[in-house]
Amino acid sequence: MTAPTRATTRTRTSADLIRAEEPVLAHNYHPLPVVVARAEGTWVEDVEGRRYLDMLAGYSALNFGHRHPALIEAAHRQLDQLTLTSRAFHNDRLAGFAERLAELTGLDMVLPMNTGAEAVESGVKVARKWAYDVKGVPADRATIVVAADNFHGRTTTIVSFSTDETARAGFGPFTPGFRIVPYNDLAALEEAVDETTAAVLIEPIQGEAGVIIPDEGYLAGVRELTRRKGCLFVADEIQSGLGRTGRTLAVEHEDVVPDVLLLGKALGGGIVPVSAVVARREVLGVLRPGEHGSTFGGNPLAAAVGTAVVELLETGEFQRRAAELGVVLRDGLAELVGKGVTGFRARGLWAGVDVDPALGTGREISERLMREGVLVKDTHGSTIRLAPPLTITAEELRSALGALEKVLGETG
Template structure:
């Protein structure tokens, strides 16, 4: 296709500024790898967004937990603007004055010893897998090329080729092979099944403390403690994917904290960038992360000055404990109110803190239909799979705003 001046000229016609016009542009020029709701957001603040036609919506999804602190939190915006006026990127070929403080502060917040800064959540997971394998060869003594990592069925850890290699979701896997070997899949929440597949070649167990994409699935009580015990007894690393569940979403800093469990490595992302920058990290033991040597792993943008400045502002917000407490208190209220719908169009409500999976009763509307109904009512939520509505409002939401959203869900399901 030959590009002409018309293709390169910004389209500023009135039609292109309409909802239909913007959606038409998306459909024409962007790859169709998402199925978004037909709303075009132009502005946002706190727990609210405004579309191109001026209609306001309550955000009940928070960017899949990337917007834990709401849209354009003033502290995060201020930190971003200040850093934009100084330096944004150096690459890791040089030191800069934000990286060391960021890593120290993130380690202190999370109670860990070392930080590996990356960009996306999938990059953090890929990095943790590489570190675990190298640790297995260099420290545990697993024969070269033989390391195995145990994962849980119905997992979601990202969409890279290696990560979808151990997905059990056919939509994520189909047509993307050949797949990366070295992974063993067991049923989520089944400690006996996990213990049965551990061998001398097992490097790590990778687990989501709460499975988000699967429908906000909380494992049975004691399961995560069993995972920790099994890892300890067999000299295996425990890797917790806290990209969605971490950083105050469930009422504690980590979802693992609910069971008093500590992981060897944590993968973090989403909220770590404050909804402004893609920021991720692997944090954990220096005995594990310390296996990496110069040239063995890296990222041009990982740990860049702008990302570190935003991340440091996020850490300052979390260090107060305010957002963990808001999630805990408002989360109890959210689950109590949503629980009233069980038996009235809802089969089950799962989750912790300000995070809920609303499982719709068989025979009723699809989760997509409920999401579309909510959109028309001015509340933005999203389905995961066909029967689950995923609820994850920003942690800055008020009780009154929470009531507004829950009332809309109640009306949409009953309708």
């Protein structure tokens, strides 16, 4: 055996690794030019040892920070016991996970999946099956009403009801059966719902669109309308749920309980992909063996980590932190309005910040913040998103806001 060459054994720099991705990875992402190698809590470190404050938290997948001790312990403990059986057999962790998650959300039954997009696809299937079996909609006539500017994932069916042409262009033909109405418009929703409607599927807060918060009363109005019209209210809380907004679920800000809840991201604790459809028994009870499934959905490792996530949320600590620190975030952003920030929307530890386009695009502002040791991500135009781990301190939050103020001042 020949000795390895120097080129194959030397430590690869961030620039080396970024260049190495180019020919071998599909170009479906445009990451910021930082290569993360280690992380703890609210901080990440690149391969050269530079530290950054994580103000994105994996789009809420890291609500409890990087490598939360309780979650890491749960994963390690389960790794020593059992990782996968498939759903061909029962496993000893799944019942407890489902029981705790149903109790946390105030619903009855759980359908475990892996990714957020899988949860949405599963929710669509369940809503249609319910429409045929329970509501009595004629075969293949069920419709689902969704909101413009939504983001529910990027699978073929989901992009069929997206209004983002970047997500849609080149991927047709599209799945029929969806009606799109403006977000935050109850009159338009009322007009779109008819006897064929299986469900109204919305995000309680639209994340990808720029953390768009509906008017007070909108969610309660959706709940009343769907109940009156005899269709399901499906709430996609994959980004907004599990503590992010200062409540366990964003719908709780209006004391609303949907028929179907879609969860993901933070449910896996930033360790494994875990998602779930959680619903009333009448709804999820329509599924029969063979009609839906997932090899990895509900696997013992995922169930162990998911249970540990639920245990953290049961204490209420993270919801309180998000609510209290959300005040710090809102106050800090309010001070920047007129100083490079043209407006913002915030709920809990989640904000969409509109930067004066004259100062740069959202991508450019994100890159400048990266050079200041703060990681955020842009969305459309000159809007950036802030969604730090719920473990962040007030001091760290103020430091990030200070970095944003500096970047905007230098740009101006």
